[in-house]
Amino acid sequence: MQIKEILKLIKDVLDDHKGQDITVLDVIGKTSVTDYMVLVTSTSARHSKSLAAYVVEKVKENNLMLLGVEGEQGSDWVLVDLGDIILHIMTAEARGFYALEKLWSVDRVEELEEIEK
Numbered sequence: 151m152q153i154k155e156i157l158k159l160i161k162d163v164l165d166d167h168k169g170q171d172i173t174v175l176d177v178i179g180k181t182s183v184t185d186y187m188v189l190v191t192s193t194s195a196r197h198s199k200s201l202a203a204y205v206v207e208k209v210k211e212n213n214l215m216l217l218g219v220e221g222e223q224g225s226d227w228v229l230v231d232l233g234d235i236i237l238h239i240m241t242a243e244a245r246g247f248y249a250l251e252k253l254w255s256v257d258r259v260e261e262l263e264e265i266e267k
Contacts, residue, residue, distance in 0.1 A: 153234055156214060157186060160237060163208050164190045169201050169239070175254055185234045189250055191242050195224050198239045202228045205237060 151159070157174060164172050169190040178185045192198040199222050209216050209232065217231040226244040230237040238250060 151212060151214065153185065156232070156235060157188065159208060159212065160188055160205055160232075160235065163204050164188075164201060167201055167204050168193070168197070170242075171245075173251060175251065177254055180254060184231075184236045186236075187250065187254070188235060188237045189245065190237070190239050191245050192239050194241065195226050198226065198228045198241065201239050202230050202237075205230055 161172055161174070169192065171189075171191045173189045175187040175189065176185070177187055190201065192201055202219055202222060206216060206219060215233050217233055219228065219230050221228040226241040227248070228239040230239070240248070
């Protein structure tokens, strides 16, 4: 699968399971850790854990690489590491506090419209 197809897959899973304010950040050249960060707001810690589980299930179904999941135990921030993509699932409070969009000071991926199709 191409990276844009994986981003669309993740976005679709999050959208189908009521993830809110899905944002894709292109951090290519800004960090050596990953190429894209996907941020999504959950309604609670339990919802965060569920969203992560749904994404992990879909990743495994498609034989994609999963490096790890952190923060599943009652956390307001769950991170799913897919190598070229890191998914941050956060409650509204955590997302507002950490403000990752501002931290990375990058624009949303211009191709997001393509991903949403």
